[in-house]
Amino acid sequence: MDAHANRWSEDLALIRLAAAEAGKIALGYFGKAPEVWWKNGDRSPVSVADFAANDKLQGMLLEARPSYGWLSEETDDDTGRLERETLFVVDPIDGTRAFIGGEKTWCVSVAVVHHGRPVAGVLVAPALGEEFSAALGQPALKNDQAITVSHPQSQDPLKLAVAEDVLKFVQPQHRTSVQRVRHVPSLAYRLAMTADGTIDGTIVKRNSHDWDLAAADIILERAGGQLVDADGSRLVYNRESVKHGVLRAGAGHALDKLRMFMPDDPTG
Template sequence: MSDIEAAGWQCDLDLIADAAKQAGAVALSFFHQSPEVWWKNEGRSPVSAADFAANETLGSILMPARPEYGWLSEETDDDPVRLERETVFVVDPIDGTRGFLAGMPTWCVSVAVVRNGRPVAGVLYAPALDELYLAQVHGPALKNGVEISVSNAGEHAIQRLATAEEMLTGFEPGFRKTVERVKHVPSLAYRLAMVADGRLEGTLVKRDSHDWDLAAADLILERAGGALVDLAGDRLIYNRPSVSHGELCGAPVAHMPAFLHQLSYRRDS
């Protein structure tokens, strides 16, 4: 990639960071205010007036600035034209809506620029915590302007892992003894940010996560020395006709082989 393209991604990063902060301020104005709630996916997933308001803010800033880009958002009807675009905005106006509605602060606005299937700029903004994570494909991962990196704990240290209890039950007994399962964090994007800044050694993700949950956090984790992969160890491709994914693992690159081995062991046992 040329220096001109790299500079362009920094310009896009600046753009989406500003949009995420503005959308975060809008969402924060609804926090603890009991916004109106609807249910989607046959009543399994809540969406609130805050989600829609933040989504409108993102769209009103980003699309006029880059009209040639496609658009993929959890709260907008899917437009198949995105598949014809090399570059796409992938956004989740509030990742962790259940936590948001319950008054938990660990929710965030997630915005990514995806080019040819991979994120090249990504922002996570957690306004209730005053935390801004960002990265572009040629730079470091930053949290509130300070470079972050994944945990450097040794392979025999206690592994702080964010995952459902049932995902651990099939692991080898010896490995399970090294795992400290952390309290549930409703926002998947924020869990991946916790891996990126070293508060967790990993997170295991159930099937049916979506592009908008993952794209920005994927890049931030990558630039911090980690990876988000499927059970074959392959990095994810975004902006496909299907935007859902199977089981995934996010972890420091150095820890990934051990986690993938345990996931394979669980699957085969």
């Protein structure tokens, strides 16, 4: 067990509380046509709910842990975070497109990252009444019940939540071995679906960010799965660049098959 296990357990309790409060705020805007803007850099949407949830998280978390750094999708990046050994990595609403479209598969994502790896994480999906959480030395939980990645029979098709344009890269001889599950816009929620065994795995297109991944990464890891890059290595967070290349996520059997079924970069 990590020597800091008690510390991460306390941090997990803190981020669960903060994420639940932020989720209540976001849910108050859900289905009510909140004001939406479009970011100039990548033309992705952001709503008034994102900012309100972000403000709640930033206030609660940094008041409780003033020595921690801060990285959030909805806050201007402060490179001072690079000098902090521990920081919060936050997406106040992961799946904003789903949120503004009235779909329930969006979540508040909060992680504690220490020396480049997540050590505690929570995903709160208030419209679904779901919470996923995990910390080093503890099991992954969904609504306080332990979860684990899938363990299918060898002949079962591989259940993947991927976009249709990714599935076309599956090699022809393996296409009958893959069952596509409807794509879920929230990347964090897709990884949570992998953690609880709803699906076997997913492919993450290039240019995901730390805030999309960190909380779900520790949850998936503690559920027995992995999130890895094209080389099969675990991700490092809180670098100068917070973007990532093509990633694979899943239970061990799924990662083995994904390496066999698809090229290293199925989106390039």
